[in-house]
Amino acid sequence: MIEVEHLSKIYGSTVAIQDVDFSVNSGEILGFLGPNGAGKTTTMRILAGYIPSSTGTARIAGYDVHEQSMQVRQRIGYLPENPPLYPDMTVESFINFVAQIKGIAAGDRIIKVNSAIERCQLTEKRSVLIRKLSKGYKQRVGIAQAIVHDPPVIILDEPTVGLDPKQIIEVRNLIKSLAGQHTVILSTHILPEVSMTCDRATIINRGKVVKTDIPANPTQDSPLKSSYKIEVEGDITPIIPLLKNIPEVIELQVNPIENNYHSAISILAQPNQEIGKDIAAIIVNSGLGLLEMRRDRPTLEDIFLEVVGTGEVK
Numbered sequence: 242m243i244e245v246e247h248l249s250k251i252y253g254s255t256v257a258i259q260d261v262d263f264s265v266n267s268g269e270i271l272g273f274l275g276p277n278g279a280g281k282t283t284t285m286r287i288l289a290g291y292i293p294s295s296t297g298t299a300r301i302a303g304y305d306v307h308e309q310s311m312q313v314r315q316r317i318g319y320l321p322e323n324p325p326l327y328p329d330m331t332v333e334s335f336i337n338f339v340a341q342i343k344g345i346a347a348g349d350r351i352i353k354v355n356s357a358i359e360r361c362q363l364t365e366k367r368s369v370l371i372r373k374l375s376k377g378y379k380q381r382v383g384i385a386q387a388i389v390h391d392p393p394v395i396i397l398d399e400p401t402v403g404l405d406p407k408q409i410i411e412v413r414n415l416i417k418s419l420a421g422q423h424t425v426i427l428s429t430h431i432l433p434e435v436s437m438t439c440d441r442a443t444i445i446n447r448g449k450v451v452k453t454d455i456p457a458n459p460t461q462d463s464p465l466k467s468s469y470k471i472e473v474e475g476d477i478t479p480i481i482p483l484l485k486n487i488p489e490v491i492e493l494q495v496n497p498i499e500n501n502y503h504s505a506i507s508i509l510a511q512p513n514q515e516i517g518k519d520i521a522a523i524i525v526n527s528g529l530g531l532l533e534m535r536r537d538r539p540t541l542e543d544i545f546l547e548v549v550g551t552g553e554v555k
């Protein structure tokens with residue numbers, strides 16, 4: 242539904258993004274994750290047709306965002322980092338106004354406006370002036386204006402920045418409820434936001450995509466290696482070559498805990514390989530005591546830290 246290829250944007254001597262490639266499947270929520278200044282807003286603005294790219298292409302539902310911007314605008318809803326809301330309008334009159342600008346026919350407008358208000362849980366605030374709303378409700382109005390024309394694609398730039406913890410949960414739930422019916426791309430620098438809201442993540446750092454196609458909750462199919470921590474009782478000398486011979490094993494380390502008869506073994510294996518049964522069989526068949534075996538699965542945070550380094554992580 243969204244296809245980005247070799248996208249670059251250069252401001253004078255600043256390369257904001259360089260050779261950015263990624264895609265988002267229909268009905269999916271993609272987290273576009275990166276530290277401050279990574280190039281997230283620049284990418285979102287190009288996708289939304291607000292600024293042109295310097296080179297490369299971006300297509301939404303098959304339409305080029307630059308060459309076919311009218312077709313693209315009809316098919317996207319965009320929530321910028323600071324959504325422009327009219328503070329002296331009520332929620333309903335503002336959403337109605339946006340619906341008019343987006344070309345929704347008068348006959349359909351009431352239904353579409355009501356649906357956006359309901360989906361964003363704004364019913365009790367529909368007659369309230371926007372300036373009297375809390376930041377969390379204002380953000381819901383921002384999302385309501387983005388979805389009022391029922392676009393297949395929704396682009397959200399840092400949708401929970403500045404919200405309190407309760408508002409953050411409410412807005413994340415609202416975003417999750419958009420999946421399936423809409424394809425969503427969400428930019429954020431907050432790791433848990435991706436784990437809680439998205440299906441998949443792409444990580445951008447210093448203008449370049451450094452990792453793509455990461456499951457937002459990488460408990461399986463992780464691109465990182467799996468690691469096993471084992472505690473064994475008995476003389477482990479004979480089993481070390483057997484463990485090393487398991488084809489998926491990359492690295493093995495032994496740390497004696499108390500003496501040579503109580504050892505901790507760390508094993509690093511190829512990504513997405515389940516070798517727990519093989520390890521256990523070797524230990525038990527050799528007559529040793531298997532005291533503990535734990536598989537440490539890499540988290541999104543491990544992956545983020547591996548490619549971006551420390552700092553900037555919330």
Ligand SMILES: Nc1ncnc2c1ncn2[C@@H]1O[C@H](COP(=O)(O)OP(=O)(O)OP(=O)(O)O)[C@@H](O)[C@H]1O
Nearest residue numbers: 252255256257275276277278279280281282283284
């Ligand atoms: N209009 C502009 N003119 C010059 N440089 C710009 C402009 N807009 C962005 N940049 C630069 O491009 C780089 C990427 O900025 P961008 O706003 O896209 O990052 P971001 O990931 O959204 O960061 P943040 O979360 O802090 O908004 C930064 O170095 C920024 O200073």
